[in-house]
Amino acid sequence: MNFKVRNATEKDLEEILEIVNYNILNTTAIYDYEPRTLEQQKAIFDEKTKADFPLIVIEIDNEIAGFGTYGTFRFKEGYKFTVEHSVYVSVNHQGKGLGKLLLAELIELAKKQKHHTMIAVIDAENQNSVEFHKQFGFETVGIIKESAFKFDKWLDTVFMQLLL
Numbered sequence: 001m002n003f004k005v006r007n008a009t010e011k012d013l014e015e016i017l018e019i020v021n022y023n024i025l026n027t028t029a030i031y032d033y034e035p036r037t038l039e040q041q042k043a044i045f046d047e048k049t050k051a052d053f054p055l056i057v058i059e060i061d062n063e064i065a066g067f068g069t070y071g072t073f074r075f076k077e078g079y080k081f082t083v084e085h086s087v088y089v090s091v092n093h094q095g096k097g098l099g100k101l102l103l104a105e106l107i108e109l110a111k112k113q114k115h116h117t118m119i120a121v122i123d124a125e126n127q128n129s130v131e132f133h134k135q136f137g138f139e140t141v142g143i144i145k146e147s148a149f150k151f152d153k154w155l156d157t158v159f160m161q162l163l164l
Contacts (some may be wrong), residue, residue: 013038056068056069060093070085099132137162139160
């Protein structure tokens with residue numbers, strides 16, 4: 001398997017959007033209800049670029065197989081050294097270790113940018129993601145019960161933290 005991890009470009013946004021919208025419509029990994037538009041995804045890309053936050057992709061045979069990013073955890077100045085990240089792998093490429101490559105790269109980028117801590121916000125039913133994050137040293141620091149509602153049920157949210 002030949003792969004390349006690189007910075008995303010505008011021309012990657014349609015493939016990123018496919019991954020995002022699959023997760024919106026079929027999983028609790030993203031708590032949105034409605035699929036995003038290309039314009040909304042472009043606005044997110046522009047916001048990340050302007051704030052100097054990474055948006056990286058993993059490419060296999062000229063296909064975007066996954067992406068990762070991080071950004072502002074909360075909008076208070078005191079949180080400026082804390083970032084919240086996201087990693088998504090296309091349903092066609094899951095189980096190949098691509099998420100690990102993306103998260104490892106995000107951690108290194110966060111360290112280079114002098115961030116102090118990285119936060120993962122995970123649906124509590126997604127134990128695969130919890131275990132995935134533990135492999136990188138993330139620790140569960142809190143659970144907010146019934147904090148989200150999707151697919152006609154209340155969802156608990158797990159907060160995990162990695163001190164960089």
